[in-house]
Amino acid sequence: MRFESVIGLEVHAQLRTRSKIFCGCSTTFGAPPNTHICPVCLGHPGALPVLNRQAVDFAIKAALALGCAVQETSVFARKNYFYPDLPKGYQISQYDRPLALGGGIDITVDGVPKRVRLTRIHMEEDAGKSLHEGFPDADRRTAIDFNRSGTPLIEIVSEPDMRSAAEAAEFFMRLRDTLVWLGVNDGNMEEGSLRCDANVSVRPVGQERLGTKAEVKNVNSFRYLQKAIEFEIDRQIDLVSSGGTVVQETRLFDSTSGRTHSMRSKEEAHDYRYFPEPDLPPVIVDEARKVAQHPRDEEVPEKIRQQMVAQFGLPDYDAGVLTQSPAVNAYFQDTNHHVHAGQHPKVVSNWVMGEVLRIVKERGDDIDTMPVRPRGLAGLITLVTDGAISTSAGKTVLEAMLAMGSRVDTADTAAQIVAERGLAQVGDESALLEIIRDVMARNADAVAQYRAGKQQTFGFLVGQVMKGSRGKANPTVANELLKRELGG
Numbered sequence: 001m002r003f004e005s006v007i008g009l010e011v012h013a014q015l016r017t018r019s020k021i022f023c024g025c026s027t028t029f030g031a032p033p034n035t036h037i038c039p040v041c042l043g044h045p046g047a048l049p050v051l052n053r054q055a056v057d058f059a060i061k062a063a064l065a066l067g068c069a070v071q072e073t074s075v076f077a078r079k080n081y082f083y084p085d086l087p088k089g090y091q092i093s094q095y096d097r098p099l100a101l102g103g104g105i106d107i108t109v110d111g112v113p114k115r116v117r118l119t120r121i122h123m124e125e126d127a128g129k130s131l132h133e134g135f136p137d138a139d140r141r142t143a144i145d146f147n148r149s150g151t152p153l154i155e156i157v158s159e160p161d162m163r164s165a166a167e168a169a170e171f172f173m174r175l176r177d178t179l180v181w182l183g184v185n186d187g188n189m190e191e192g193s194l195r196c197d198a199n200v201s202v203r204p205v206g207q208e209r210l211g212t213k214a215e216v217k218n219v220n221s222f223r224y225l226q227k228a229i230e231f232e233i234d235r236q237i238d239l240v241s242s243g244g245t246v247v248q249e250t251r252l253f254d255s256t257s258g259r260t261h262s263m264r265s266k267e268e269a270h271d272y273r274y275f276p277e278p279d280l281p282p283v284i285v286d287e288a289r290k291v292a293q294h295p296r297d298e299e300v301p302e303k304i305r306q307q308m309v310a311q312f313g314l315p316d317y318d319a320g321v322l323t324q325s326p327a328v329n330a331y332f333q334d335t336n337h338h339v340h341a342g343q344h345p346k347v348v349s350n351w352v353m354g355e356v357l358r359i360v361k362e363r364g365d366d367i368d369t370m371p372v373r374p375r376g377l378a379g380l381i382t383l384v385t386d387g388a389i390s391t392s393a394g395k396t397v398l399e400a401m402l403a404m405g406s407r408v409d410t411a412d413t414a415a416q417i418v419a420e421r422g423l424a425q426v427g428d429e430s431a432l433l434e435i436i437r438d439v440m441a442r443n444a445d446a447v448a449q450y451r452a453g454k455q456q457t458f459g460f461l462v463g464q465v466m467k468g469s470r471g472k473a474n475p476t477v478a479n480e481l482l483k484r485e486l487g488g
């Protein structure tokens with residue numbers, strides 16, 4: 001029997017507000033434990049929540065960018081459960097009247113485009129954090145840091161529309177791009193400001209009814225998400241094929257073993273005893289507020305991608321890579337602007353996608369800390385597009401810039417390096433002719449073979465000319481001259 005996998009994601013994204021959702025405490029990450037707390041986020045009796053306006057604005061903006069229908073009235077609810085890091089004994093969330101409904105994200109995997117529908121987006125508060133190490137009696141006690149308690153989140157729930165781990169990873173990436181571009185989330189999965197739970201089930205191909213799902217928690221990178229889902233699909237198929245049944249449960253992903261294991265049986269909604277939060281009025285969003293939060297084109301990566309394809313004639317692929325973050329896009333745009341006022345976008349794209357992003361990745365940093373700044377790179381690329389140096393000499397110049405150990409932000413640094421190292425391309429006919437005649441004299445056999453009709457030897461002879469010029473020959477000029485000299 002052949003199986004199909006079905007995946008739906010629930011993504012929690014921290015909103016980039018300065019203060020928490022129901023009190024004035026700071027949301028700064030990494031502060032000493034329990035320094036950003038107050039009676040509200042500690043759940044002291046009698047303390048009353050006040051909704052953070054900026055959090056709602058960010059949530060509205062995200063919902064509009066994702067094509068959701070923002071509801072005029074939405075309602076906070078108490079979700080009751082006991083957990084040590086949940087001081088009130090309930091989480092303030094939204095339940096049957098969430099902020100936004102519908103929407104979707106377009107993905108393309110293996111060239112196949114597809115729209116993954118969203119079910120809803122609702123607002124809620126984060127819990128505190130249990131600490132199991134880093135203090136003296138950690139072998140006997142668990143400590144709790146409430147700094148994160150009350151941090152504003154949106155939960156984005158997808159329909160079960162994905163059919164592979166690759167589709168799920170693509171969905172999550174596109175979603176992250178969107179949230180980061182909008183400026184509503186920092187995209188930092190390691191610090192937990194973006195988290196994803198994957199719901200996975202399998203069913204025989206052709207069966208309409210969905211199989212029983214397991215929910216995998218604790219996946220904090222794209223790679224782990226893909227691995228966790230792949231493991232879970234295999235586990236469920238093995239189970240069902242050998243006559244077993246999938247149990248509805250919550251499972252944890254262990255990145256060390258690459259496996260998922262059972263954490264707890266899945267609770268049902270009625271277990272939470274949801275009821276409307278009596279301390280907060282309904283959230284009313286009028287038209288004017290939606291208009292004010294409507295994302296501008298330059299905040300939506302998909303729009304920027306389309307514009308880069310139309311304006312610069314870049315391939316879709318390039319546009320996708322160059323809009324992976326606002327910082328990468330700004331780097332490309334600046335560099336491009338400085339190379340003959342944007343006349344060579346594809347050449348600039350090749351340099352940024354190839355060399356710059358490779359170097360950034362090797363350094364394990366982000367592009368803002370790349371020492372060669374757009375003006376410096378533009379100086380180099382201009383020399384290449386003008387034919388003053390070859391592409392390979394350009395790479396040598398880039399290495400030399402990195403070796404300088406300081407920021408390179410001026411257009412003439414590249415030219416200085418070229419002059420110092422004698423990297424200028426030889427395009428001058430007489431100099432090249434001298435090299436070509438020398439190569440022909442030393443390779444009389446190859447010349448004779450070429451003239452006898454063996455075309456392949458041409459490549460060999462070009463190679464010898466390039467070598468003779470120590471890589472500095474202008475390849476186009478060298479090719480033409482060599483053909484002429486060979487009488488081809």
Ligand code: ADP
Pocket residue numbers: 006007008009010157158159160161199200201210211212213269
């Ligand atoms: P629950 O009530 O268990 O939280 P929901 O219906 O709210 O389940 O769905 C939670 C998430 O699980 C959604 O992203 C949804 O698309 C996904 N989902 C629901 N049923 C399945 C299924 N059978 N297989 C895979 N994903 C599913």
Ligand code: ZN
Pocket residue numbers: 020023024025036037038039040041042150
């Ligand atoms: Zn507080």
Ligand code: MG
Pocket residue numbers: none
């Ligand atoms: Mg649910």
